[in-house]
Amino acid sequence: MLKAEIYITLKKTVSDPQGLTVKHALESLGYKDLADVRMGKMVVIKLNYEDKNRAEKKINEMCKKLLANPIIEDYHFKIEKEGA
Amino acid sequence: MKFGVVVFPGSNCDQDCFYVIKDVLKRPVKYIWHEDTDLSGFDGIILPGGFSYGDYLRTGSIARFSPVMKHIADFAEKGGTVIGICNGFQILLEAGLLPGVMLRNRGLHFICKHVYIKTENNHTRFTNFYNKDQTLRIPIAHNEGNFYIDANGLEELRNNNQIVFRYCSATGEVSDRYNPNGALDNIAGIMNKKGNVLGMMPHPERSSESELGSRDGYFIFKSVIKWLDAEKIWL
Numbered sequence: 001m002l003k004a005e006i007y008i009t010l011k012k013t014v015s016d017p018q019g020l021t022v023k024h025a026l027e028s029l030g031y032k033d034l035a036d037v038r039m040g041k042m043v044v045i046k047l048n049y050e051d052k053n054r055a056e057k058k059i060n061e062m063c064k065k066l067l068a069n070p071i072i073e074d075y076h077f078k079i080e081k082e083g084a
Numbered sequence: 085m086k087f088g089v090v091v092f093p094g095s096n097c098d099q100d101c102f103y104v105i106k107d108v109l110k111r112p113v114k115y116i117w118h119e120d121t122d123l124s125g126f127d128g129i130i131l132p133g134g135f136s137y138g139d140y141l142r143t144g145s146i147a148r149f150s151p152v153m154k155h156i157a158d159f160a161e162k163g164g165t166v167i168g169i170c171n172g173f174q175i176l177l178e179a180g181l182l183p184g185v186m187l188r189n190r191g192l193h194f195i196c197k198h199v200y201i202k203t204e205n206n207h208t209r210f211t212n213f214y215n216k217d218q219t220l221r222i223p224i225a226h227n228e229g230n231f232y233i234d235a236n237g238l239e240e241l242r243n244n245n246q247i248v249f250r251y252c253s254a255t256g257e258v259s260d261r262y263n264p265n266g267a268l269d270n271i272a273g274i275m276n277k278k279g280n281v282l283g284m285m286p287h288p289e290r291s292s293e294s295e296l297g298s299r300d301g302y303f304i305f306k307s308v309i310k311w312l313d314a315e316k317i318w319l
Contacts, residue, residue, distance in 0.1 A: 013234075014187065014232065015187075015190070015266075017187075017188060017189075017190045017191070017192055017266070018188060018192060021192060066141070066145060066146075066149070067141070069142055069145070069178070069185055071184065071185040071232070071233070071234070072185050072187065072232060
């Protein structure tokens with residue numbers, strides 16, 4: 001079994017009001033030296049096979065088709081063996 | 085049957101749209117289940133507001149893969165009239181039938197209130213009952229209405245007069261002050277290049293009778309009917 005962790009983030013050019021609000025909240029807690037806070041999503045997908053190349057291809061497809069919107073979002077992922 | 089209102093799991097303005105077409109405008113209308121694949125006999129299709137698939141992942145991102153959507157794309161390709169309202173607009177964006185995308189409102193709040201929008205383009209099948217620059221009072225109710233498109237996309241929308249409605253003041257002043265959700269260029273509604281697919285965040289079906297405080301949205305449906313009549317599409 002393989003496990004893919006997919007991180008979906010807003011592109012740098014897209015404003016992220018949620019991130020900004022969290023940044024303000026952190027600052028009000030005393031964390032004053034924050035340059036930026038960006039929010040995103042993480043998706044974990046487990047695959048019923050061991051072929052990493054195939055997994056990479058399929059996860060890429062899934063991101064392009066559904067998981068991320070290329071107009072506003074970037075994605076990256078890592079794929080590793082899921083322990084038995 | 086002439087008008088169709090699509091029902092996705094999680095749609096919640098479908099009955100209002102249906103009611104306005106049937107009882108206010110007195111035109112034939114039928115529900116279209118999201119798994120239906122036969123759109124023959126329809127001349128106008130409405131994608132209503134709501135929270136299709138719980139708004140999971142991104143608004144509209146899952147509904148756009150409903151079986152009916154492929155057929156709506158074909159219907160639009162052939163020139164059929166499509167209106168996406170609120171969540172319906174979001175679905176049309178995700179489906180690529182309209183350009184751009186919705187971000188979360190800049191204030192992070194769900195906004196439910198009457199706003200004013202300005203008719204930027206009245207030479208459309210959706211707005212022929214309005215004057216150019218006419219201000220409409222019409223309610224919005226959404227969490228993701230912060231329209232975004234890249235600079236080239238915005239330029240293209242402007243050059244092709246695809247921007248149909250923009251948020252404004254009661255007197256028609258378009259400025260950031262009257263932008264409820266942060267939408268780029270105060271955009272409240274756009275259409276495709278061919279002019280047969282409209283997406284708008286405000287709810288015309290909630291402003292089609294004076295009892296509801298405004299009848300300004302009524303004329304969007306009325307415009308479509310007038311256009312369809314003129315095209316002799318009605319039997």
